[in-house]
Amino acid sequence: MTTEPTAQTEEPAADAAAEPFRFFRLEVARTERLSPTLLRITFGADGDGSLDGFASGGFDQSLSLFLPHPGQAEPVMPTGPDWFQEYRALDPGVRAVLRSYTVRAQRPGEVDIDFVLHTDPAGPAAQWASEAEPGDWIIALGPAVPDNTGVRFRPPEGTDFVIVAADETALPAAAAILQALPEGQPAKVWIRVPHTDDAIKLDTAADAEITWLTGATGGVVDALRAAELPEGTPYAWLAGEAGMVRELRRQLVRERKFDRRAVAFTGYWRRGASEDQFRYEAEDTDAEG
Incomplete structure (x- = not known):
């Protein structure tokens, strides 16, 4: 951002495929241009009930998306128990592009995610979104329980x-x-x-x-x-x-x-940093405590 939404301060842990997050395959159902900068993509199940168990907690619910690089037909992404180590070991030019986004809305069998389409230049996620068509698919590490760490907006009782x-x-x-x-x-x-x-x-x-x-x-x-x-x-x-x-x-x-x-x-x-530079900086900050 100016790139599109990137990582949000924490990297998913290696065991995040278990509760409260797990992997979902999201298939593009339709797209809608909301404004010059915003594109909404509605994802649905791919026929095998892949959205069963997806449980957005509402508000600013974030999730990690794994998208193909330009020229790839599908994301290269391990989803087994050691997925994070296997993912990090892959060539960055081959492994899926990892970005964090917000669940804009969830309905039975559908999830809306809004993408920011910057063009100065467009990052790989924005480029994928701008070219997405029904039937294209990506992988999400998404919420399996509504109360999860991907929801940060938590006003306490008594907020005026x-x-x-x-x-x-x-x-x-x-x-x-x-x-x-x-x-x-x-x-x-x-x-x-x-x-x-x-x-x-x-x-x-x-x-x-x-x-x-x-x-x-x-x-x-x-x-x-x-x-x-x-x-x-x-x-x-x-x-x-x-x-x-x-x-x-x-x-x-x-x-x-x-x-x-x-x-x-x-x-x-962060202004002046690429999406990946900003993600790596966030990872280093987390590692330093």
Whole structure:
């Protein structure tokens, strides 16, 4: 992001094929262009009940997708008990492209995932999505139980108002969060998108004030700093470019004195780093503790 959504700070553990995550084969059922930047792909079962047991926890549910490289007909991906070690041992130019995405919606037998289609240049996942046709398939390491670590939006009981601040890479997650908020929940939302036409309709029963921004991601930081926030106990969800997210969190915790536990934050990409560079940096950070 600017690449498409990449890894979200943690690598799946080697035993993640067991509960609460396991492998699913997702077959493209249809595609829908939502805006200049967003493409929705609806995945279904491939006739063998492969979506049985898929249990999205809602909100910002993340999952890992394994996609083919350009020119490959299908992803090269081991799925056995030692899949992670076997995957890492494969040639990076051959093994499946690993990216993290958000479950936008789940219905019986179907899962929607929204892809960001950047073209400067397009990464392998964006290229695959832009060319995807019904019948194409990928592998997902997805949730097998609703309450899992891939859901980060967890406002505690007693939250008086919610803050959502994101860029286009986190727009699918932000949209899912807004749709899941209870009726009348006060929410202040800032979303940066590349084009004005990316300001898609967001369904929500919450009492949400949504501000769309274009231009640099720093505009989200400035907009939040200038905002007058409601009284009461806040909960904030921040996601998108890592530098933007860091500044937003610093502003809320240091300047506005939010409780650190009331700020959920995830860097989806970093300006100046490729998708794979950002993933490797995240892995190294996790390894260092």
